[in-house]
Amino acid sequence: MCSNKIKEDKFKKLEQFIDKIPNDQSSLIEALHEAQHIFGYLPDDVQSYIAYRLNVPVTKVYGVVTFYSYFTTKPRGKYVINICMGTACFVKGANLILEEFEKELDIKAGETTEDGNFTIEVLRCVGACGLAPVVTVNDKVYGHFKKEDVKKVIESYSEKEV
Numbered sequence: 001m002c003s004n005k006i007k008e009d010k011f012k013k014l015e016q017f018i019d020k021i022p023n024d025q026s027s028l029i030e031a032l033h034e035a036q037h038i039f040g041y042l043p044d045d046v047q048s049y050i051a052y053r054l055n056v057p058v059t060k061v062y063g064v065v066t067f068y069s070y071f072t073t074k075p076r077g078k079y080v081i082n083i084c085m086g087t088a089c090f091v092k093g094a095n096l097i098l099e100e101f102e103k104e105l106d107i108k109a110g111e112t113t114e115d116g117n118f119t120i121e122v123l124r125c126v127g128a129c130g131l132a133p134v135v136t137v138n139d140k141v142y143g144h145f146k147k148e149d150v151k152k153v154i155e156s157y158s159e160k161e162v
Helices: 004-018 024-037 043-054 056-066 087-091 094-106 149-159
Strands: 079-084 118-123 133-138 140-142
Touching: 004 024, 004 043, 024 043, 024 056, 043 056, 079 094, 087 094, 094 118, 094 149, 133 149
Parallel strands: 079 118
Antiparallel strands: 079 133, 133 140
């Protein structure tokens, strides 16, 4: 299937979602969440489309996208690895875990591997301080994470690619 057809299908899916929600600013975050779920990120054309459909200025949409760390304007990998750097996690060695992920994947925080499989990101706080240090991969939470766990986690998600 050609990439234009894929993108067209994604816009159609977003259109169907927006048709079911209030057509105003109150639906902005909900629409952005769904758009990021569909597209994997929020490129300019998707932000413009949402602004148009919700009758909200594009600058307002962009302001929300850039304010919340959940949203991204760059493509992410299939597996997004988030390392919590909140106080409890940092004190328990989250910085060393981040360094190990960067070393193993040969990318820095905020970057995606060339094969598009992994993105490393840093969060301010996951809100699971009792599990510190915390790492998430997509929606899966790993508590009491150790530097030694890095290779195992990467391997387990790499095996899913086979």
